[in-house]
Amino acid sequence: MLDFFAGFLGKLTLDAFPHNPITAGAAVSIVAGTLVGAALMTRYKKWSWLWREWLTTQDPKKIGVMYIVVAMLMLLRGLSDALMMRAQQATSAGSSQGVLPTDMFQQVFSAHGTIMIFFVAMGLLFGLINLIVPLQIGARDVAFPFVNAVSFWLFTAGMVLINLSLVVGEFSAAGWLAYPPLSELKYSPGVGVDYWIWSLQIAGVGSLLSGVNFLATIIKMRCPGMTMMRMPLFVWSALITMVMICFAFPILTATLTMLALDRSLGMHFFTADGGGNAMMYVNLIWAWGHPEVYILVLPAFGVFSEVVATFSRKRLFGYTSMVWALASIAFLSFIVWLHHFFTMGAGADVNAFFGITTMVIAIPTGVKVFNWLFTMFRGRVRFTTPMLWFMGFIVTFTIGGATGVLLAIPPADFQLHNSLFLVAHFHNMIIGGVVFGFFAAITYWFPKIFGFRLNERLGRSAFWYWLIGFLLAFVPLYILGLMGATRRMNHYDSSLGWQWLFIVAAVGVLVISLGVVFQLIQIAYSIWQRKGSMARGGDPWDGRTLEWSTVSPVPAYNFAIIPTVTSRDAFWEQKQSGKKLTAPRYEDILMPKNTPMAMYIAAAALAFGFGFIWHIWWLVALSGFGVVALVIIRSNQTDTEYVITAAEVAEIEASGRKAAA
Amino acid sequence: MSQSTHQSGSLVSYTVGFVLSVAITLAAYVATVNKIFTGWSLVILLVFLAVTQLLVQLICFLHIGREAKPRWNLMAFLFMALMFGVIAIGSLWIMHNMNYRMVPKGVEVNNYLSNQDGL
Ligand code: HEM
Ligand SMILES: [Cu+2]
Numbered sequence: 001m002l003d004f005f006a007g008f009l010g011k012l013t014l015d016a017f018p019h020n021p022i023t024a025g026a027a028v029s030i031v032a033g034t035l036v037g038a039a040l041m042t043r044y045k046k047w048s049w050l051w052r053e054w055l056t057t058q059d060p061k062k063i064g065v066m067y068i069v070v071a072m073l074m075l076l077r078g079l080s081d082a083l084m085m086r087a088q089q090a091t092s093a094g095s096s097q098g099v100l101p102t103d104m105f106q107q108v109f110s111a112h113g114t115i116m117i118f119f120v121a122m123g124l125l126f127g128l129i130n131l132i133v134p135l136q137i138g139a140r141d142v143a144f145p146f147v148n149a150v151s152f153w154l155f156t157a158g159m160v161l162i163n164l165s166l167v168v169g170e171f172s173a174a175g176w177l178a179y180p181p182l183s184e185l186k187y188s189p190g191v192g193v194d195y196w197i198w199s200l201q202i203a204g205v206g207s208l209l210s211g212v213n214f215l216a217t218i219i220k221m222r223c224p225g226m227t228m229m230r231m232p233l234f235v236w237s238a239l240i241t242m243v244m245i246c247f248a249f250p251i252l253t254a255t256l257t258m259l260a261l262d263r264s265l266g267m268h269f270f271t272a273d274g275g276g277n278a279m280m281y282v283n284l285i286w287a288w289g290h291p292e293v294y295i296l297v298l299p300a301f302g303v304f305s306e307v308v309a310t311f312s313r314k315r316l317f318g319y320t321s322m323v324w325a326l327a328s329i330a331f332l333s334f335i336v337w338l339h340h341f342f343t344m345g346a347g348a349d350v351n352a353f354f355g356i357t358t359m360v361i362a363i364p365t366g367v368k369v370f371n372w373l374f375t376m377f378r379g380r381v382r383f384t385t386p387m388l389w390f391m392g393f394i395v396t397f398t399i400g401g402a403t404g405v406l407l408a409i410p411p412a413d414f415q416l417h418n419s420l421f422l423v424a425h426f427h428n429m430i431i432g433g434v435v436f437g438f439f440a441a442i443t444y445w446f447p448k449i450f451g452f453r454l455n456e457r458l459g460r461s462a463f464w465y466w467l468i469g470f471l472l473a474f475v476p477l478y479i480l481g482l483m484g485a486t487r488r489m490n491h492y493d494s495s496l497g498w499q500w501l502f503i504v505a506a507v508g509v510l511v512i513s514l515g516v517v518f519q520l521i522q523i524a525y526s527i528w529q530r531k532g533s534m535a536r537g538g539d540p541w542d543g544r545t546l547e548w549s550t551v552s553p554v555p556a557y558n559f560a561i562i563p564t565v566t567s568r569d570a571f572w573e574q575k576q577s578g579k580k581l582t583a584p585r586y587e588d589i590l591m592p593k594n595t596p597m598a599m600y601i602a603a604a605a606l607a608f609g610f611g612f613i614w615h616i617w618w619l620v621a622l623s624g625f626g627v628v629a630l631v632i633i634r635s636n637q638t639d640t641e642y643v644i645t646a647a648e649v650a651e652i653e654a655s656g657r658k659a660a661a
Numbered sequence: 662m663s664q665s666t667h668q669s670g671s672l673v674s675y676t677v678g679f680v681l682s683v684a685i686t687l688a689a690y691v692a693t694v695n696k697i698f699t700g701w702s703l704v705i706l707l708v709f710l711a712v713t714q715l716l717v718q719l720i721c722f723l724h725i726g727r728e729a730k731p732r733w734n735l736m737a738f739l740f741m742a743l744m745f746g747v748i749a750i751g752s753l754w755i756m757h758n759m760n761y762r763m764v765p766k767g768v769e770v771n772n773y774l775s776n777q778d779g780l
Contacts, residue, residue: 346758
């Protein structure tokens with residue numbers, strides 16, 4: 001009997017459940033958290049509300065909010081990982097071995113990197129694009145609403161899988177990019193790397209679908225009059241990012257598939273023997289990986305372009321050059337990937353080529369920085385929280401850019417590769433650039449989506465804790481890196497005199513954590529005190545682009561009447577000329593109906609990944625079939641839309657305007 | 662979105678595409694596993710089959726050439742060709758360079774060691 005079950009569940013046995021106290025604690029808190037959440041939902045009878053309003057929705061605004069909620073939860077997870085790493089390195093000098101067992105430390109840095117990139121930064125990115133792009137182009141929806149829901153749920157399925165590894169089994173200990181041969185079956189025989197592969201594979205397919213979807217949306221669904229060169233810069237950045245996703249993510253999918261085939265079916269793409277070549281993996285993963293970092297940062301550039309123009313009350317300086325800068329950064333980002341492995345042994349000619357292309361990226365990036373600064377120049381600048389994030393960004397991003405150019409010089413990289421200097425550099429870009437950008441965006445667009453503002457004072461405090469914490473946490477890493485400290489290091493000799501720097505860095509993370517606490521308080525307090533900060537009229541910042549022309553919170557259909565624009569900054573022009581953009585004669589509007597199908601498809605994909613991880617082959621077959629069957633069933637459904645009648649539209653619009661007045 | 666109805670393919674084009682795709686894939690598999698071709702002739706055959714596969718799917722599944730505004734597609738194609746060239750040629754260049762420098766043949770290692778280190 002027991003034997004039957006053993007075979008039935010593949011490699012999954014009772015051993016898979018956590019034994020060590022820290023993982024057990026994490027597992028218990030995940031399970032307990034889920035149960036408490038579920039109990040509260042039941043207690044307050046919120047299940048049907050959740051199902052109706054959120055889980056089955058196809059409204060990109062709601063999907064965007066869900067993306068951001070998931071990403072924020074994952075930020076907490078990634079931050080706890082960072083706290084653990086910092087605790088380990090602050091305590092692990094000389095005879096002390098620190099607080100974490102070696103294997104766990106490895107899992108923690110692997111999980112931290114993976115979660116932060118794929119489930120925090122990517123989640124915030126897609127969340128924002130869902131929220132804002134349709135509004136900025138004057139559209140009611142995205143090109144393929146159902147596919148959009150599928151993307152979100154695949155992202156969530158990947159997120160569930162990576163967190164499941166805390167409860168069932170273990171996570172990869174091979175770093176966030178799982179280089180072979182270490183990540184091959186021979187050296188990582190456990191299920192950790194498989195969790196890594198399948199969680200990214202599932203989320204990655206979701207990203208690719210989103211890329212196609214928003215590319216089609218931006219090209220096909222702009223409102224009348226909105227030519228390409230009239231699009232807001234955030235839309236431009238989204239468009240270019242989506243093109244990059246379409247070209248980069250297939251490389252990731254293919255690479256992960258090959259690694260999975262190596263591990264699960266005994267193939268030899270990247271093994272050290274059998275004709276495999278591990279260097280090919282490094283080459284391929286970075287052919288995706290470098291574009292990926294620009295996929296993250298370009299939308300943040302887009303956000304800052306909107307924020308700076310709005311809060312300087314000026315038209316963005318150098319619009320055309322901004323567009324060309326985005327496009328050339330995107331193209332260049334596809335021809336620099338070797339800078340991540342200068343030290344792997346290519347010749348001087350190859351290294352020089354990729355070193356130079358890398359440095360060239362600094363030029364269009366510099367153009368953007370100067371354009372933002374010129375936009376502020378002689379503007380009437382209001383230093384709201386989004387502007388503070390922008391100022392923080394300019395400082396940190398410039399430092400990060402300078403160290404990046406340094407790393408692009410191959411001889412310098414030979415010293416700094418794999419050191420904490422590199423870790424400091426990329427956190428400088430990712431926290432100072434991407435994360436600050438997305439925080440600015442959340443504060444900036446929050447009133448649009450929810451109809452009230454976030455509290456400014458708490459937002460400022462959060463910003464200062466983040467900025468100071470960031471400097472405390474990462475400036476020491478530059479110094480340590482120059483002193484020779486390698487990354488992923490779980491122990492060092494006390495005679496090196498490094499410990500105090502690691503302690504400063506640990507204090508830095510604590511300060512960052514305070515920043516996060518302030519952000520959480522800010523959200524809670526702003527919801528509680530929302531009466532005092534209502535922005536139902538929809539234009540709390542005196543905005544310039546179309547999204548500010550609707551009432552807030554934005555109705556399901558976005559625009560009662562599709563706007564027609566005649567210039568850039570269409571809403572600003574309209575306010576200046578005092579003309580109404582449109583005459584209010586409403587029509588019936590068709591919107592997509594809710595459906596749980598997207599969730600079911602992702603659930604089947606989750607089961608598929610889980611089956612592959614644990615070699616439960618019947619589950620793989622069943623859920624693989626399930627995905628295909630569900631897609632076919634959904635494709636044959638015809639009754640997928642509902643009507644909002646002209647009368648209902650008139651009523652919603654009138655109540656919004658009245659509340660605003 | 663609805664303007665695209667005239668583009669969507671018939672059952673025939675999907676079936677033809679599917680059958681051809683399977684046939685091409687099997688051909689590649691059989692040619693490799695049964696060692697019908699080896700060395701460069703195999704490489705050339707596989708590249709040829711891969712490109713054919715690409716064309717079959719473009720024509721039978723994506724109905725290339727029957728769309729209303731071919732200019733966008735043309736641009737997308739040119740860009741794809743560019744990216745493909747960059748990544749494929751770049752990878753070949755890099756890997757060739759690395760392999761050349763990092764996996765010397767046994768004879769070369771011996772020569773090197775005896776010349777440089779006097780072993
Ligand atoms: C919130 C503040 C953060 C702190 C305090 C932090 C701290 C750290 C630390 C201590 C490491 C390990 C360094 C080492 O190898 O010794 C690390 C690695 C890493 N972090 Fe962060 N991090 C933060 C945010 C982020 C964010 C937002 C991202 C990306 C969106 C990110 C991406 C990564 C990656 C990719 C690695 C490399 C993991 C690996 O070595 O495989 N981090 N971080
Ligand atoms: Cu790079």
